[in-house]
Amino acid sequence: GEPLAVSARVAPLGSRLVLLLVEDLTEARRIEAVRRDFVANVSHELKTPVGALSLLSEAVMDAADDPEAVNRFAGRMQVEATRLTSLVQEIIDLSRVQNDDPLEDAEPVAVDDLVAEAIDRCRHPANAKQITMATAGAPDLYVWGHRGQLAAALGNLVENAVNYSPARTRVGIAGRRVTAPGGGGTSQAGGSGGLIEISVTDQGMGISQADRERIFERFYRVDPARSRATGGTGLGLSIVKHVAASHGGEVTVWSAEGQGSTFTLRLPEAASARPSEPRSGDHR
Numbered sequence: 001g002e003p004l005a006v007s008a009r010v011a012p013l014g015s016r017l018v019l020l021l022v023e024d025l026t027e028a029r030r031i032e033a034v035r036r037d038f039v040a041n042v043s044h045e046l047k048t049p050v051g052a053l054s055l056l057s058e059a060v061m062d063a064a065d066d067p068e069a070v071n072r073f074a075g076r077m078q079v080e081a082t083r084l085t086s087l088v089q090e091i092i093d094l095s096r097v098q099n100d101d102p103l104e105d106a107e108p109v110a111v112d113d114l115v116a117e118a119i120d121r122c123r124h125p126a127n128a129k130q131i132t133m134a135t136a137g138a139p140d141l142y143v144w145g146h147r148g149q150l151a152a153a154l155g156n157l158v159e160n161a162v163n164y165s166p167a168r169t170r171v172g173i174a175g176r177r178v179t180a181p182g183g184g185g186t187s188q189a190g191g192s193g194g195l196i197e198i199s200v201t202d203q204g205m206g207i208s209q210a211d212r213e214r215i216f217e218r219f220y221r222v223d224p225a226r227s228r229a230t231g232g233t234g235l236g237l238s239i240v241k242h243v244a245a246s247h248g249g250e251v252t253v254w255s256a257e258g259q260g261s262t263f264t265l266r267l268p269e270a271a272s273a274r275p276s277e278p279r280s281g282d283h284r
């Protein structure tokens with residue numbers, strides 16, 4: 001594209017400043033392209049349920065004197081409306097984690113609390129599929145971060161483990177400390193410099209190598225039909241990735257097709273289990 005042409009023209013000048021400027025422009029264009037793609041994807045994803053709702057409402061009107069058909073169409077309208085609601089909610093969640101700096105509201109968050117909350121959130125689908133939730137205790141482990149964002153991230157991982165596993169399998173959630181305090185991690189205010197790992201392991205369908213490289217992209221789904229059937233939007237893992245990165249951590253995936261997957265969140269450990277001193281201007 002154009003930045004390359006510019007770069008070829010200025011290269012003979014040998015000016016590092018000009019090259020930096022060109023790199024900046026290229027980065028700005030890349031961000032703009034990502035934003036444009038996102039808007040296009042959102043429009044596309046919204047059109048599906050909105051289109052279905054419009055067709056179904058016509059069908060309801062045409063079937064006015066067939067109460068049984070009206071009921072059937074109304075039921076499907078409810079499914080589409082629910083899908084639309086969760087899509088809009090996830091778009092709001094994504095924009096929130098992208099715009100809010102989580103470390104402004106950071107506090108020590110107990111890993112056990114995050115795990116309990118994530119399990120609670122999946123109770124219904126897990127019970128329906130008779131999936132066993134196994135936790136390996138993580139007492140006294142505290143991560144440093146934004147409680148709501150961390151809960152959303154772990155909740156998404158556990159929800160996926162349940163959604164993409166067959167009935168009567170096991171989902172394991174384990175927390176552990178991977179580096180001793182002061183052991184090399186990048187320390188932030190409130191962090192100990194140590195790292196905590198929370199892993200979610202399922203015995204589900206697994207994810208191929210090619211898909212593992214793409215599942216953290218917004219709206220990417222291995223099997224869109226299956227994802228839709230479980231209420232998936234394709235945004236969950238991009239939210240997880242964003243939350244991990246903005247906390248100075250990361251999320252990784254290991255998987256063997258047909259055997260299962262393990263998603264691992266690595267997050268900064270809190271220096272102490274007590275919340276830090278309230279800052280002036282805090283109202284609690």
Ligand code: ADP
Pocket residue numbers: 156160161164202204205206207215220221222223227228231232233234235236237238261
């Ligand atoms: P979705 O809302 O579709 O679940 P995500 O961003 O959470 O979106 O996940 C993206 C895709 O990654 C899913 O559609 C699914 O194909 C795949 N995936 C995520 N978690 C798992 C898992 N635990 N096992 C198998 N596939 C998974």
